[in-house]
Amino acid sequence: MFSRLARRQLPAVRQLQQARLKRSKAGLNPDAQRVVTQLSVMSAGRKMPKMLKLCNEDYVKHKTIMKAWSVRRKEQIREEEEVLKKQYEGMKEASEDLKRVNERLFELSNRHEYGKRFPLELRVPTEYPARQVWYYDYVRKREE
Amino acid sequence: MLHLRGLATAASSNGSIPINLIRTSLILSRIPIVTPEVSEFDAKFYNYQEELEKRLMWTFPKWFYFKKGTVAEKEFTKIQKYPIPAHRGVWFPKGVPELKHGRDRRFKQEVTLANKVSEGDSQDLENVSRPITPNSRITEADKTNDETSLERKLPRTLYLLVKQDGKWKFPTFQVKDDQVALNEVAESGLRELGGDKINTWSVSGTPAAVIKYSNGEIVDEGHEGVVREYLMKSHIVAGQFVPEGLEYKWLAKEEVEGVVDPKYYEKVGYLLSN
Amino acid sequence: MSSVSKGIWSNFARRSQSLALRNRNLQKALLSPTLPHGPVSLKKRSSKDKYQSPIGMDEIYPLAYQYLESQSEKTYKKIEEIEKQLEEVADSTTKSQLKDRKTQLEVDAEVNNPEIIYNSLFGTNSIDRTQPVYRHYLEKQWKDYGRMLIMQRLETLAVIPDTLATLDPQVDVRLKFPGNNIERWIEPGDILSSNATCRPPSLEVIEFKESKNDLYTVLIVDPDTPDVENDSFSTTLHWGLKNVALSNEDGVIDAKKLVGNPEYEFVSYLPPTPEKNTGNHRIAVWVFRQAEGKKVDEGAVERGSFDIRKFAEENELTAVGAHLWRSVWDRNTENVRKMYGLGRGRIFSRDRN
Numbered sequence: 001m002f003s004r005l006a007r008r009q010l011p012a013v014r015q016l017q018q019a020r021l022k023r024s025k026a027g028l029n030p031d032a033q034r035v036v037t038q039l040s041v042m043s044a045g046r047k048m049p050k051m052l053k054l055c056n057e058d059y060v061k062h063k064t065i066m067k068a069w070s071v072r073r074k075e076q077i078r079e080e081e082e083v084l085k086k087q088y089e090g091m092k093e094a095s096e097d098l099k100r101v102n103e104r105l106f107e108l109s110n111r112h113e114y115g116k117r118f119p120l121e122l123r124v125p126t127e128y129p130a131r132q133v134w135y136y137d138y139v140r141k142r143e144e
Numbered sequence: 145m146l147h148l149r150g151l152a153t154a155a156s157s158n159g160s161i162p163i164n165l166i167r168t169s170l171i172l173s174r175i176p177i178v179t180p181e182v183s184e185f186d187a188k189f190y191n192y193q194e195e196l197e198k199r200l201m202w203t204f205p206k207w208f209y210f211k212k213g214t215v216a217e218k219e220f221t222k223i224q225k226y227p228i229p230a231h232r233g234v235w236f237p238k239g240v241p242e243l244k245h246g247r248d249r250r251f252k253q254e255v256t257l258a259n260k261v262s263e264g265d266s267q268d269l270e271n272v273s274r275p276i277t278p279n280s281r282i283t284e285a286d287k288t289n290d291e292t293s294l295e296r297k298l299p300r301t302l303y304l305l306v307k308q309d310g311k312w313k314f315p316t317f318q319v320k321d322d323q324v325a326l327n328e329v330a331e332s333g334l335r336e337l338g339g340d341k342i343n344t345w346s347v348s349g350t351p352a353a354v355i356k357y358s359n360g361e362i363v364d365e366g367h368e369g370v371v372r373e374y375l376m377k378s379h380i381v382a383g384q385f386v387p388e389g390l391e392y393k394w395l396a397k398e399e400v401e402g403v404v405d406p407k408y409y410e411k412v413g414y415l416l417s418n
Numbered sequence: 419m420s421s422v423s424k425g426i427w428s429n430f431a432r433r434s435q436s437l438a439l440r441n442r443n444l445q446k447a448l449l450s451p452t453l454p455h456g457p458v459s460l461k462k463r464s465s466k467d468k469y470q471s472p473i474g475m476d477e478i479y480p481l482a483y484q485y486l487e488s489q490s491e492k493t494y495k496k497i498e499e500i501e502k503q504l505e506e507v508a509d510s511t512t513k514s515q516l517k518d519r520k521t522q523l524e525v526d527a528e529v530n531n532p533e534i535i536y537n538s539l540f541g542t543n544s545i546d547r548t549q550p551v552y553r554h555y556l557e558k559q560w561k562d563y564g565r566m567l568i569m570q571r572l573e574t575l576a577v578i579p580d581t582l583a584t585l586d587p588q589v590d591v592r593l594k595f596p597g598n599n600i601e602r603w604i605e606p607g608d609i610l611s612s613n614a615t616c617r618p619p620s621l622e623v624i625e626f627k628e629s630k631n632d633l634y635t636v637l638i639v640d641p642d643t644p645d646v647e648n649d650s651f652s653t654t655l656h657w658g659l660k661n662v663a664l665s666n667e668d669g670v671i672d673a674k675k676l677v678g679n680p681e682y683e684f685v686s687y688l689p690p691t692p693e694k695n696t697g698n699h700r701i702a703v704w705v706f707r708q709a710e711g712k713k714v715d716e717g718a719v720e721r722g723s724f725d726i727r728k729f730a731e732e733n734e735l736t737a738v739g740a741h742l743w744r745s746v747w748d749r750n751t752e753n754v755r756k757m758y759g760l761g762r763g764r765i766f767s768r769d770r771n
Contacts (some may be wrong), residue, residue: 037207047203050194050242050249056459056540057447058471061479064532068482069189071489071530074259086414090353093373095275097354098326101161108325109349120347122379125176128278133221133295138343138383185481192474199472239468253474 145328167373171415172304172328174380174394179279180299203245225255291393294384296297300396301417305403307391312403316373325349327376338385347377355411362407420451424481425487426494436546439533448532452474468665485528493527500554525554557626560590568740571607577702577742580641588626588737591705609698611741613750615748616757618657618687620672623664624738632663632707635735639726640690642699655724660714685719690745691755693763698744706735722727
């Protein structure tokens, strides 16, 4: 009785199973897959790292490191400004002195140099030197 | 009549100082060729910041860069080291892993890229795909401590010093008449000393500083018969300085301090860069 | 394990012992590149096991510590110079200027010390207020929150100008009612049951300047007492303390201190017992710093219709801090009245007759 019943119901069960099997194997259709991918690209929650929680000791250490950095930086900036100020004072003193000593030379020194450009041959510092570190074979251009 | 007003603004009477008391000095510098050395503190601080940034970075979106099912995606997936996922019944002493998109959210993500080693000799310039090996920042001149070489101390600015009248100083030249600008006198004097196979770039016609001598001694205030040296700045661009029968050196700032007269350094030290 | 400190911050010959962390393991954690005993401040065993310090911190931290320590040593050199000058100078104005400069330098020398930062961030209740650097941190915290809060409460509840004209807060006043189930620091403006306030409160006055034997006057007033004859309200004085000597070490006014110094209290404590249907009564606590060396000598003071502005003016008092709470008629009011023998309170209603 039971086996007959089971046999009678079997094709339907198989059909259902086959249908489910097929669906899972095929995956989503390409359009739906694209939507899923795009949502995944946009969703922040799954890509964000866990919040960084420091224990009290490490928090204080972190503060100390950042403070040391800023104090150092401030000190460097102060030193640079001091040097720049000295250089300005030096230029000013020399120019005023030159003016007093020889006005003609002072006039020449302040003359506008037309067409003066920063030389393109001066290279920007790089992480590692070039194969030829310095260009020695310079020949002066013939003046016309 | 003079109408130019540059840095000097104070009014003055026309000078009556003889031209033979005016000299001009050239601070010729070689600018750094490589980036400056990073101090120990800076290097470690940058490392700390970089690690924090990596820890707080979002997960690498693999699906954005690699289309699913392509060879590139498979290769990329193959070389990644994925963390161990959480498993029921397994005890993790350092905390249960929290994997999302193949990344443990508690730590930084290590993304491994395919390291395609190129074939060939790195010195073979004909081979376009030769492996890249960076040149050393320490040159031959550094090893032999050749102070006359322009190739020493690449991360520093070097300054040209010559031995004039038994003293190390910046090359100094006598001004002969007041029809030529000070920097031009200095530049042409440099070529007379060291040949004209040198390309320099004069920064400006205005002097950077002045040094006053009285009877060969450096003085602060000008009296009668004081010799004045105006310092002009210039950079060497190419070529080299090859004098005949004259000692010269290319030195960094602290080396200049060790060589020149302390009084002289006091007057020029602030003009040199670290 | 060697300490990262190689200079002044581990030298307690001339620095106070209170500038160090008391917990040895915590101290060791702050003086080592890594955490030798694990994260001591974390309580749970599992979070201790899970915890990992950020990568690279152990390398940079010793350098950062030593850099700040060397800066601090320079500051201590400056302090020594000022101390020498102080011995030579006789003029009082320059002397006070030098002293101010010295206090400022003492703050600067220690302000970046990790142990100090730890104490002032996580151990605010037990820090040594005689040290200028701790006072600096306390003041900063107070200015960031407490001072703004008290001014906002005083102004929105119109205690300013109903009692005094205005206030420039200089001290942090904290208040609590000991001996009942709500023994905690009261937030300014809280509505408290008359049962909770039936015994005198204990106050803490936190000075941020150096204070050795300043005298203070404390007045607690209720500006919401109904005045039926004039169809208005009058001020009642609930508590009056005068010539209370406080310092940086000890800023507490509690029952113990008052028993020891009965002369402080010139008007005894009367608990707020609002009558029914008179709404919320504002109970304002005013703390005045007395002029240096000047004692308040007030004879008999009437509790009712108290004029606080006149009192402050007559005794040359400047208000430096305040606090307030609110009180309303509740089920406990009758009990408190009975306890103090005040008789039954009136009941107000809409029609007056």
